[in-house]
Amino acid sequence: MSCLQVLTGDAILIRLSRRFMYALRHDFPWVEKGLWRKVVHEKISGLKEAENMNQTSCMMNRRDFLRLTAVGAAALSMPNLALSAGSARNKPNMLFMAIDDLNDWVGCLGGHPDVKTPNLDRLAGRGVLFTNAHCSAPACNPSRASLMTGILPSTSGVYHNPNPWRQSPVLKNAVTIPQHFMAHGYSAVGGGKIYHGAFPDPPSWQSYVPSQQNNKPDDPMPPNRPVNGIPNTSHFDWGPVDVPDEKMGDRQVAAWAITELQKKHDKPFFIGCGFFRPHLPWYVPNKYFDMYPPDRITLPNVNENDLDDVPELGKKMARPEGDHKKVIEHKQWRKAVQGYLASISFVDTCVGRVIDGLDRSNYADNTIVILWSDHGWHLGEKLHWRKFSLWEEATHNVLMAVVPGVTRPGGRCSRPVTMLDIYPTLIELCSLAPKDELQGRSLVPLLKNPEAEWERPALTTHGRNNHSVRTERYRYIRYSDGTEELYDHEKDDLEWTNLRRRPEIRRRQKAALKMVASDKCPRGNGGEGQKETHIKAKGAVREPPLFV
Numbered sequence: 001m002s003c004l005q006v007l008t009g010d011a012i013l014i015r016l017s018r019r020f021m022y023a024l025r026h027d028f029p030w031v032e033k034g035l036w037r038k039v040v041h042e043k044i045s046g047l048k049e050a051e052n053m054n055q056t057s058c059m060m061n062r063r064d065f066l067r068l069t070a071v072g073a074a075a076l077s078m079p080n081l082a083l084s085a086g087s088a089r090n091k092p093n094m095l096f097m098a099i100d101d102l103n104d105w106v107g108c109l110g111g112h113p114d115v116k117t118p119n120l121d122r123l124a125g126r127g128v129l130f131t132n133a134h135c136s137a138p139a140c141n142p143s144r145a146s147l148m149t150g151i152l153p154s155t156s157g158v159y160h161n162p163n164p165w166r167q168s169p170v171l172k173n174a175v176t177i178p179q180h181f182m183a184h185g186y187s188a189v190g191g192g193k194i195y196h197g198a199f200p201d202p203p204s205w206q207s208y209v210p211s212q213q214n215n216k217p218d219d220p221m222p223p224n225r226p227v228n229g230i231p232n233t234s235h236f237d238w239g240p241v242d243v244p245d246e247k248m249g250d251r252q253v254a255a256w257a258i259t260e261l262q263k264k265h266d267k268p269f270f271i272g273c274g275f276f277r278p279h280l281p282w283y284v285p286n287k288y289f290d291m292y293p294p295d296r297i298t299l300p301n302v303n304e305n306d307l308d309d310v311p312e313l314g315k316k317m318a319r320p321e322g323d324h325k326k327v328i329e330h331k332q333w334r335k336a337v338q339g340y341l342a343s344i345s346f347v348d349t350c351v352g353r354v355i356d357g358l359d360r361s362n363y364a365d366n367t368i369v370i371l372w373s374d375h376g377w378h379l380g381e382k383l384h385w386r387k388f389s390l391w392e393e394a395t396h397n398v399l400m401a402v403v404p405g406v407t408r409p410g411g412r413c414s415r416p417v418t419m420l421d422i423y424p425t426l427i428e429l430c431s432l433a434p435k436d437e438l439q440g441r442s443l444v445p446l447l448k449n450p451e452a453e454w455e456r457p458a459l460t461t462h463g464r465n466n467h468s469v470r471t472e473r474y475r476y477i478r479y480s481d482g483t484e485e486l487y488d489h490e491k492d493d494l495e496w497t498n499l500r501r502r503p504e505i506r507r508r509q510k511a512a513l514k515m516v517a518s519d520k521c522p523r524g525n526g527g528e529g530q531k532e533t534h535i536k537a538k539g540a541v542r543e544p545p546l547f548v
Contacts, residue, residue: 091184091185091186091268091430091431092268092366092367092368092403092404092429092430093265093268093269093270093271093363093366093367093368094181094186094268094269094270094271094367094368094370094426094430095257095261095271095273095354095358095367095368095369095370096177096194096270096271096272096273096370097273097274097275097351097354097369097370097371097372098144098192098193098194098272098273098274098275098371098372098373098374099274099275099277099278099347099351099371099372099373099374099398100140100193100274100275100276100277100278100279100373100374101140101278101279101280101373101374101375101377101387102278102344102347102373102376102377102397102398103373103375103376103377103393103394103396103397103398104376104396104397104398105340105341105344106120106121106124106344106398107120107121108120108121108124108125108129109129109131109398112298112341113298114292114296114297114298114341115341115344115345116291116341116345116348117344117345117348118348118352119348119349119351119352119355120348120351120371120398120400122352122355123351123355123369123371123400123402124400125409125410126369126402126407126409127369127400127401127402127403127407127408127409127411127447128400128401128402128407128408128411128412128413128446128447128450129399129400129411129412129413130399130400130401130413130415130417130443130446131412131413131414132396132413132414132415132416132417132458132470132472133372133396133397133398133399133417133418133419133458134395134396134397134416134417134418134419134458134460134470135374135375135376135394135395135397135418135419135460136152136153136418136419136420136459136460136461137153137158137159137375137460137461137462138375138376138387138388138389138390138394138395138460138462139160139161139375139387139388139462140161140196140197140279140374140375141158141160141161141162141163141165141195141196141198141199142158142159142160142161142163142165142461143374143375143419144194144195144196144374145158145165145168145171145195145196145199146158146419146420147177147372147374147419147420147422147423148176148177148178148194148195148201148204148423149165149171149174149175149176149423150177150420150423150424150435150437150438150439150440151170151171151174151420151437151438151439152420152439152459152461153461154461154464154467155170155439156168156170156171157169157170158171159461159462159463159464160463161196161198162198164198164199165196165199166199166201175435176201176203176204177204177270177422177423177426178190178204178205178270178272179203179204180423180427180432180433180435181270181426181430181432182206182270183433184430184432184433185267185268186267186268186269186270187206187265187267187268187269187270188204188205188206188269188270188272189205189206189207189208189209189260189269189270189271189272190204190205190207190208190209190215190271190272190273190274191208191209191210191215191253191256191257191272191273191274192209192215192216192217192249192250192253192273192274192275192276193215193216193274193275193276193279194215194272194274195215197215197216200212200213200214200215205272209253209256215274216249216276217249217250217252217253218249219248219249219276219283220241220243220247220248220283221241221283222239222240222241222242222283225237227239227283228330228332228335228336229330229332230326230327230330230332233326235280235281236280236281236323236385237280237281237282237283238280238281238282238283238335238336238338238339238340239282239283239289239335239339240283240284240285240286240288240289240342241283241284241285241286242285242286243285244285245285245346245349248284248285248346249276250275250276250277250346250347250350251350251353253273253274253275253350254273254275254350254351254353254354254357255353256273257271257273257354257357258353258354258357261354261357261358261360261361261363262357262360262361264362265363268430269363273354275347275350275351277343277344277346277347278340278343278344278346278347278377280386282336282339282340282342282343284342284343284346285346288342288343288345288346289338289339289342291341291342291345292337292338292341292342292345293338294334294335294338295334297334297337297338297341298337299333299334299337299380300337300379300380300381301381301494302380302381302383303494303496304383306381306382306383306496307320307382307383309497309498309500310382310485310498311479311481311483311484311485312481312483313466313479313480313481313483314389314390314477314479314483314485317384317388317389317390317462318382318383318384318389319384320383320384322385323384323385323386324380324383324384324385327380327385333380336379337379340377340379351371355369365404366404367404368401368402368403368404368426368429368430369401369402369403370399370400370401370422370426371398371399371400371401372397372398372399372400372419372422373397373398373399374397374419375387375394375395375397376392376393376394376395376396376397377393377394378391378393378394379393381393381494382495388462389462390460390462390466390467390468390477390485391468391475391477391495392470392475392487392489392493392495394462395458395460395468395470397419399417399419399422401425401443401447403429403447406429406444406447406448407447407448411447411450412450413446413450413451414450414472415446415450415452415454415472416454416456416457416458416470416471416472417443417446417454417458418440418458418459418460420438420439420440421440421441421442421443422440422443423435423438423440424438424440424441424442425440425442425443425444425447427442428442428444429444429447441456457469457470457471458470458471463480464480465479465480466478466479466480472489473488473489473490474486474487474488474489475487475489475495484500485498485500486498486499486500486502487499
């Protein structure tokens with residue numbers, strides 16, 4: 001039996017129907033009218049190469065088949081858009097760069113006086129830098145799952161790193177950003193860390209480096225770990241490695257991205273380029289450590305009594321008796337900051353190489369560049385280390401965009417935005433079909449005019465019913481037990497003084513939380529509308545249960 005006969009069999013059509021019809025009909029109503037069978041027959045029958053494939057080449061495992069059909073089903077359902085080379089050819093390309101665990105310690109954001117990031121600064125200067133951007137969740141997995149699907153953690157139930165996001169009832173059939181681009185005629189390839197390492201998503205890509213299952217190249221390790229001398233710290237470690245840059249995984253990802261940019265493309269491309277540093281452990285080549293002598297390093301400005309006016313759940317997130325105590329006892333604070341700064345400067349060089357590669361390519365004038373980090377990072381502020389909190393250091397992240405014909409050089413936008421807004425922004429910029437279930441807002445008005453009116457605050461969630469709302473001036477935090485924090489960034493940018501007893505301000509911030517949380521939830525894959533997220537009487541957000 002030939003491949004053509006196999007692919008056009010009724011059994012395959014039934015499988016396509018069961019697996020994809022609900023997802024397709026949400027975006028393409030004509031699927032409900034029974035036309036899907038005719039379209040699939042016509043499109044598959046037009047695959048001339050199938051006629052020459054022998055029976056051996058037809059054999060594929062179940063995972064390969066599902067990945068093929070997951071990518072192809074949406075495209076096959078759009079005969080006049082996704083598969084039209086003429087219409088797709090005029091669309092802009094997309095260079096989509098991610099950096100792990102990067103807070104606002106970037107020169108153009110002014111988060112640390114010592115940091116050296118000439119390439120990130122250069123890229124930011126070409127377009128719009130969002131100076132008040134925030135993650136949907138202060139942890140890798142929920143932040144990235146939310147960004148790539150356009151769905152809030154409080155809607156999906158994906159709150160923490162161990163949650164397999166494709167097992168969420170809301171996200172199991174979600175169409176990710178690259179999937180939506182592929183459905184509109186784009187090629188989509190990726191390398192490095194785009195999704196959380198434990199949960200790669202093969203249906204999102206046509207190919208991936210190093211592989212669809214292992215998204216991160218290996219890095220060299222120093223001998224005699226832990227280098228910092230802190231026992232039982234796992235990867236909470238820092239120190240130089242005596243290797244050239246080319247041995248580092250992020251440098252290899254940059255080289256791969258440059259190769260992709262130098263290729264001849266016959267259709268618009270989506271390149272996802274994810275960098276791992278400055279994620280722990282902070283092991284980078286010696287020369288980056290040499291840029292930051294420990295005795296000259298500026299330590300974060302920390303108030304030793306900062307947690308005195310913080311509710312118990314906030315103190316539990318801070319864990320001052322954990323990492324911070326160990327760092328102080330082992331006299332590692334300066335070396336830790338050195339390691340983080342060194343890792344930032346290393347990844348900055350990787351970004352610079354990719355941007356130079358784009359500039360040398362044939363696509364520089366027709367490629368949108370989006371660069372983001374998944375969340376911020378504490379280095380002692382609030383007596384806390386790592387992310388995993390609802391304070392400024394953990395929620396504030398990097399976001400910049402260069403859009404030919406839309407952005408102007410040197411743009412700076414102080415409006416509060418979130419990573420949730422990236423998906424609808426890319427849809428509008430590339431004229432893709434809109435998706436009503438997305439819970440962010442397009443940033444295109446701000447790309448055109450960074451001072452444009454923007455009344456929507458930024459919402460961050462860490463665990464069920466723990467939320468932070470950031471406006472241009474205030475941060476309001478409400479924990480699951482109803483306790484609160486409120487900070488005025490005009491007078492207190494370090495968030496040292498909790499104004500929770502100021503009822504007139506607190507009422508406004510609670511109203512802002514309600515406005516964000518009352519947005520329409522996505523429809524389920526079975527077509528049954530979920531209840532809208534709303535505020536209970538005490539102000540907490542009603543959310544789905546945390547799935548295992």
